[in-house]
Amino acid sequence: SSMAAVGAMSGMAGQAVQGTVTRHLHEELQKSTEVTVAVAVIRTLTRAIQRSTATTVMGLEKDLHASTEELKRSYPTAISVSAASELFLRFVTRTTALDVSDFEALKQHLIDRGNKFAEISLASKAKIAELGERFLHGGCVVMVLGCSSVILNLLETAASKGKFFTVIVVESKPGTEGLRMYKALERANIQVTMILDAQVAHRLEEVDMVLIGAEAVVESGGIINKVGTYQMTLLAGVKGKPVYVAAESYKFSRLYPLHQRDLSMATEKVEIGSSELVVPLNDYTPPENITLLITDLGVLTPAAVSDQLIQLYQ
Amino acid sequence: QRQKRKSLVPRETQVKSVELFSHLPQFDHKPLEKSFQSLLFSGLHPEVVKLGQAYANLSISGANARCLAMLAIFKLVIEDYNTPPGKVLTRDLTNHINIIIQFLIDCRPLAVTMGNAIRFFKTKIGAIHPSTPDMEAKKFLVDEIDQFIQDKILDASNVIADVASAKIQDGDVVLTYAFSTSVLRTLQAAHERGTRFRVIVIDSRPHFEGKKLVQRLCFMGVSCTYAYITSLAYILPQVTTVFLGAASALANGTVVSRVGTAAVAATANAFNIPVVVCCETYKFSHRVQLDAITHNELGDPDALCEVKNRPDVNDLRNWNDLQNLRLLNLRYDAVQDKYITMIATEVGMIPASSVPVILREYNTGPSLL
Numbered sequence: 001s002s003m004a005a006v007g008a009m010s011g012m013a014g015q016a017v018q019g020t021v022t023r024h025l026h027e028e029l030q031k032s033t034e035v036t037v038a039v040a041v042i043r044t045l046t047r048a049i050q051r052s053t054a055t056t057v058m059g060l061e062k063d064l065h066a067s068t069e070e071l072k073r074s075y076p077t078a079i080s081v082s083a084a085s086e087l088f089l090r091f092v093t094r095t096t097a098l099d100v101s102d103f104e105a106l107k108q109h110l111i112d113r114g115n116k117f118a119e120i121s122l123a124s125k126a127k128i129a130e131l132g133e134r135f136l137h138g139g140c141v142v143m144v145l146g147c148s149s150v151i152l153n154l155l156e157t158a159a160s161k162g163k164f165f166t167v168i169v170v171e172s173k174p175g176t177e178g179l180r181m182y183k184a185l186e187r188a189n190i191q192v193t194m195i196l197d198a199q200v201a202h203r204l205e206e207v208d209m210v211l212i213g214a215e216a217v218v219e220s221g222g223i224i225n226k227v228g229t230y231q232m233t234l235l236a237g238v239k240g241k242p243v244y245v246a247a248e249s250y251k252f253s254r255l256y257p258l259h260q261r262d263l264s265m266a267t268e269k270v271e272i273g274s275s276e277l278v279v280p281l282n283d284y285t286p287p288e289n290i291t292l293l294i295t296d297l298g299v300l301t302p303a304a305v306s307d308q309l310i311q312l313y314q
Numbered sequence: 315q316r317q318k319r320k321s322l323v324p325r326e327t328q329v330k331s332v333e334l335f336s337h338l339p340q341f342d343h344k345p346l347e348k349s350f351q352s353l354l355f356s357g358l359h360p361e362v363v364k365l366g367q368a369y370a371n372l373s374i375s376g377a378n379a380r381c382l383a384m385l386a387i388f389k390l391v392i393e394d395y396n397t398p399p400g401k402v403l404t405r406d407l408t409n410h411i412n413i414i415i416q417f418l419i420d421c422r423p424l425a426v427t428m429g430n431a432i433r434f435f436k437t438k439i440g441a442i443h444p445s446t447p448d449m450e451a452k453k454f455l456v457d458e459i460d461q462f463i464q465d466k467i468l469d470a471s472n473v474i475a476d477v478a479s480a481k482i483q484d485g486d487v488v489l490t491y492a493f494s495t496s497v498l499r500t501l502q503a504a505h506e507r508g509t510r511f512r513v514i515v516i517d518s519r520p521h522f523e524g525k526k527l528v529q530r531l532c533f534m535g536v537s538c539t540y541a542y543i544t545s546l547a548y549i550l551p552q553v554t555t556v557f558l559g560a561a562s563a564l565a566n567g568t569v570v571s572r573v574g575t576a577a578v579a580a581t582a583n584a585f586n587i588p589v590v591v592c593c594e595t596y597k598f599s600h601r602v603q604l605d606a607i608t609h610n611e612l613g614d615p616d617a618l619c620e621v622k623n624r625p626d627v628n629d630l631r632n633w634n635d636l637q638n639l640r641l642l643n644l645r646y647d648a649v650q651d652k653y654i655t656m657i658a659t660e661v662g663m664i665p666a667s668s669v670p671v672i673l674r675e676y677n678t679g680p681s682l683l
Binding site: 258259287303307311314 | 481483554555588590655656661662663664665667668671672675676
């Protein structure tokens with residue numbers, strides 16, 4: 001759904017004169033359906049470094065900062081864009097703080113790392129799959145929502161290791177991403193059923209665990225994810241089912257929502273019959289509703305997320 | 315192990331103590347009256363004695379206020395200090411300061427803020443090379459204190475106000491308890507941003523500190539409601555967010571604050587209302603507390619039996635003669651981490667579980683935490 005946010009925004013951006021950086025991000029996103037927004041953002045910013053005519057570290061950082069600001073302006077509601085931008089900026093500042101003796105070498109190092117990010121991202125997903133598949137015991141029933149590539153990868157990895165388990169996919173309207181997940185799991189020869197959004201409580205009693213992805217993991221240890229996530233975790237909590245979140249550490253963000261309305265209102269228009277609804281893309285799931293987070297940094301409790309962020313931003 | 319220092323102030327006969335709290339220093343009525351003259355002659359700076367009095371009679375109270383007052387006195391003492399011949403500044407000044415601290419403790423137990431500031435100050439004294447001339451050493455110490463006040467108290471408070479006020483939006487109803495300078499600054503910042511919100515101040519006996527907050531807020535033009543703590547459950551359904559101050563934040567995520575705060579936080583939690591604690595990092599402590607019994611401060615039991623302007627309410631006036639009656643006036647209570655949604659500090663918004671992380675990560679070099 002971060003793609004949806006970016007898609008919605010790029011429609012708008014198309015009307016106005018697009019900045020170079022925004023155009024590049026658009027190109028990166030078109031390249032492959034598999035690419036995540038974060039990877040596209042980092043590739044775009046890496047290109048911005050390549051294009052930069054700055055001859056000093058400060059000049060380079062200034063150019064980079066301007067690029068990230070442009071991206072944030074073009075996609076004000078896509079959290080993955082700002083999270084990935086912040087991450088890359090932080091990486092650049094830390095690297096430049098270390099050794100600035102050879103500017104050209106430094107610049108090349110940043111470009112190499114930026115280009116490698118896609119690999120790092122894939123490696124994160126693989127690490128998460130390795131850690132996460134241990135949570136699936138033989139014969140277990142897992143409930144999932146939407147179509148998270150991280151979760152899909154985790155389930156495919158578990159299946160490829162010969163594990164037997166069943167998946168219940170929630171339809172996830174209005175985008176019906178659940179259908180994509182359903183088809184992908186079928187292709188992987190995993191036992192899967194699809195249910196209505198309204199059936200979550202109805203089917204929870206037969207479920208062993210809930211597995212969800214995240215758009216962003218926030219400082220409180222909660223997550224921002226496709227609307228419907230909060231509802232599902234609330235019900236799972238009431239029914240005593242564990243909720244596991246699978247997310248890469250580059251999604252960690254310093255946001256701290258207190259209420260649902262604290263999220264920037266990324267919305268989409270949905271037609272129901274002859275009516276048109278304005279529907280939020282995301283909701284906020286507080287840390288109390290999350291059992292554990294499976295990340296490339298390891299399996300963390302919600303409290304550990306802030307620990308990581310404080311260390312990262314020290 | 316803390317050295318048990320001899321009390322400088324002679325103690326009166328103990329009032330009847332409540333057994334569960336008998337391990338705490340018992341409240342002493344007017345500890346300074348009888349010994350004022352002798353204290354002045356014992357060499358204590360008269361400003362120090364005045365400060366002790368202000369602490370004892372609660373005319374200076376609150377974590378920030380007490381710490382600022384103490385640091386102001388330290389600066390005065392340093393300015394008037396001269397190393398006696400044959401002595402070394404670091405050792406002699408430290409002894410001098412220890413006597414002052416012991417006196418202040420006798421007047422009223424130290425606040426966590428004061429303890430942390432003292433530790434910082436002593437580290438700075440210890441860093442002075444013995445060959446440093448007095449004037450230079452004194453200037454160094456005064457500058458360090460000023461820097462501490464600016465960074466850890468004043469600037470920190472401003473950053474917290476900025477950060478926490480962003481959480482208040484148009485149409486919000488904010489509830490707060492008693493009087494906290496951090497919360498006041500936050501509400502002021504939100505008001506200055508132009509946010510439309512109103513405040514409900516909850517208050518309690520015996521000190522009615524909330525009245526001070528209401529006065530300040532009304533003066534600023536903020537809409538206020540004032541209610542007593544007994545009506546808390548009635549009021550809470552209207553509230554969007556609760557903002558609370560802190561005396562200190564402990565390593566297990568517990569927040570120590572004015573007695574009554576825990577009740578407000580727990581009840582807000584029952585109504586699913588987020589609770590934000592505004593707390594500067596210099597209030598953080600390595601201590602771990604599970605309850606409000608092991609560490610606390612006892613206030614004046616007589617305050618419980620008097621009601622201002624109501625001489626007719628006097629059934630308890632002879633409470634001391636009643637064998638089976640004890641009066642307990644606790645000053646602080648402990649808010650469990652599970653009731654706290656977020657702590658707003660000058661280094662960021664953190665969950666209560668991250669207090670030990672801040673203690674660990676920001677504990678670089680000769681520090682105060």
